[in-house]
Amino acid sequence: MKYMIGIDIGTTSTKAVIYDEAGNFLNKHSIEYPMSTPEIGVAEENPAEIFDAVLFTVKKVIRETGAEAKDIKLLSFSSAMHSLIAMDKDNQPLTECITWADNRAREYADMINEQHNGIEIYKRTGTPIHPMSPLSKIYWLKHEHEDIYNQTKKWIDIKSYVFYQLFEEYVMDHSIGSATGMMNLESLSWDKEVMSLLGIDESKLPNLVSTTHIMKNINKKYADFMGISENTPIVIGASDGVLSNLGVNSYREGEVAVTIGTSGAIRTIIDKPKTDDKGRIFCYVLTEDHYCIGGPVNNGGVVLRWLRDELLASEVETAKRLGVDSYDVLTKIASRVKPGANGLIFHPYLAGERAPLWNANARGSYFGLTLSHKKEHMIRAALEGVLLNLYTVYLALVEVMDKSPEQIKATGGFAKSEVWRQMMADIFDTSVEVPESYESSCLGACVLGLKALGEIEDFEVLNDMVGKTYQHEPNQENVDIYQSLIPIYINLSRKLTEEYDLISEFQATHS
Incomplete structure (x- = not known):
């Protein structure tokens, strides 16, 4: 062998x-x-x-x-x-x-x-x-x-x-x-x-x-x-x-890969270098015929960890005693609330933000809080906020690509959650598939190695190496709710640029 x-x-x-x-x-x-x-x-x-x-x-x-x-x-x-x-x-x-x-x-x-x-x-x-x-x-x-x-x-x-x-x-x-x-x-x-x-x-x-x-x-x-x-x-x-895209068999035109670990990223492969007039996305090389455009976000699973540790201490203790994963508890609580969290929006900029804002001073916030909102709404809004932020990067990608992607391949720790996977399909209004691939960056590196040795001419061999697990289709009723929230979400973050700088300066001075 x-x-x-x-x-x-x-x-x-x-x-x-x-x-x-x-x-x-x-x-x-x-x-x-x-x-x-x-x-x-x-x-x-x-x-x-x-x-x-x-x-x-x-x-x-x-x-x-x-x-x-x-x-x-x-x-x-x-x-x-x-x-x-x-x-x-x-x-x-x-x-x-x-x-x-x-x-x-x-x-x-x-x-x-x-x-x-x-x-x-x-x-x-x-x-x-x-x-x-x-x-x-x-x-x-x-x-x-x-x-x-x-x-x-x-x-x-x-x-x-x-x-x-x-x-x-x-x-x-x-x-x-x-x-x-x-x-x-x-x-x-x-x-x-x-x-x-x-x-x-x-x-x-x-x-x-x-x-x-x-x-x-x-x-x-x-x-x-x-x-x-x-x-x-x-x-x-x-x-x-770029190797992670390759390793989940997402390198053809119209395929988008989203990864959410501690941070997150959304990427697609094109055949020529392209950049964005507004400077929202990166363009990196995979090979001389494959270029990867997309955007990295600072705030992925780190937001869930913050929620778990700061808002759900008692629930986490109960989960430990029952031998249940604490993140499963978190998404289960979120599932009790309707999409849109009764009009509560969360900007997840707990660690500043790269794409699409490219603003290290950006700060997290809840918007739309009322007396009717409870802890479960805050959790749902935070989960949605992470995906809405990625969606704004996705919009920039679509603009540069001049076409809407046909499918999203979702990887990372979040892909274990059925609630979050369906939420992604609804927010992005696109089919979401979870590939079965072990350590996608390492597998991508090895397939690139096979091409280097001249043993393969293209990357089609990945069809036999990468399987599928879950598939989710958008729920039109939920899609309509999110499409109403998205403009509010985007406009808010743009309007707060000056305030992000001011609060960041205040925190640096008074922490």
Whole structure:
């Protein structure tokens, strides 16, 4: 038997998943690592710890599967986007791995937007101007940490760091490159105007390569440690978001994938790069013929956790005693209330927001509260609010695509809830299907690896690898209710922009 291994370098953990050649899941191992948040806005991790997690997870799945080095067909990588590490002349990190969640570049993202025509930079690069992007982070370091900026030989991301350790070569795939805010989508090269803005040239950045780029002759000590051959093909792969679409078999025109974990995202694949005149969505590379447009939201399952911990303490205790999942209790309570929660609207911006507002100062709120509203209405409104927020990103996608998607494929923890799945079908007025796919980003990486090896010409093989579980059709009566609420929901968030800034400033001053 031959084996494929997908490695996903995530924000909170790295996982390695081993499949057979047909894409059947065989084994998985993951290792968590801490995120350092010593003060507001800081979100960093230790790159050496993450590299160790890559080595140990691969070693573990190979050993537990009983696979021999000669039978490992390929390793292929998925990775979280927007990370930044400054490397010095001796190829040692000058910084920790600054993650997408780090918000210290906020002021400088605003500066790029206002003083350097940020919308035009976005249109060329596909990454909205936001503190998450390496573009904003380097611009911040240039102004606030001149010592680090001047000592930096290479600006890289976490996957480039891992590949440097394995091969002593600085490379970055087009997918991760397209999420830096520094790569031109048309030429697939570093954008000259952005280089000028940052005061750097291409020599300070990794070499850009295709997502199907194969590397061999890995450092022998690491090959021996993991249990692979030095000549095992190592495919650089792509970012976790675009690979997740691939891994749930959602890469054709008209198919949309929605993922809700702690945060969330909505994405669809198109054949040419496209951006949005209003700057609401991203455009990232999957391959030279596949581009992923969509938007990430900060507020997904994190809103449910807040509800559970702050509003449902007694119900959660009862659920624990009965051995019932606390989130099932939450959605069951929400199901007692009619769609629309009797006119109660919740904006779920508990953690600021990326798409569609791209406003780190956005704050959560209930609107429409009356004496007739009870706890169950607040819960229902919050669940609806998360989906209504995603729906506003969906509207931007439809605008850019010039057509309405035929189906949504829903993944992530929320897809376990029948109530939430049906709610999505009703809010989006579209058929919702839950694919059966194990660790979609890792599977997507492996299928991309098969294409890199020339064993498949397209991605049709996914039809046999990815099954279906649940299917939901919209309920027209509920659709009509939500269509009445959506304009109110959207107009409110637009009108509160100034108030978001003011309350954020107040909270920073008086917390």
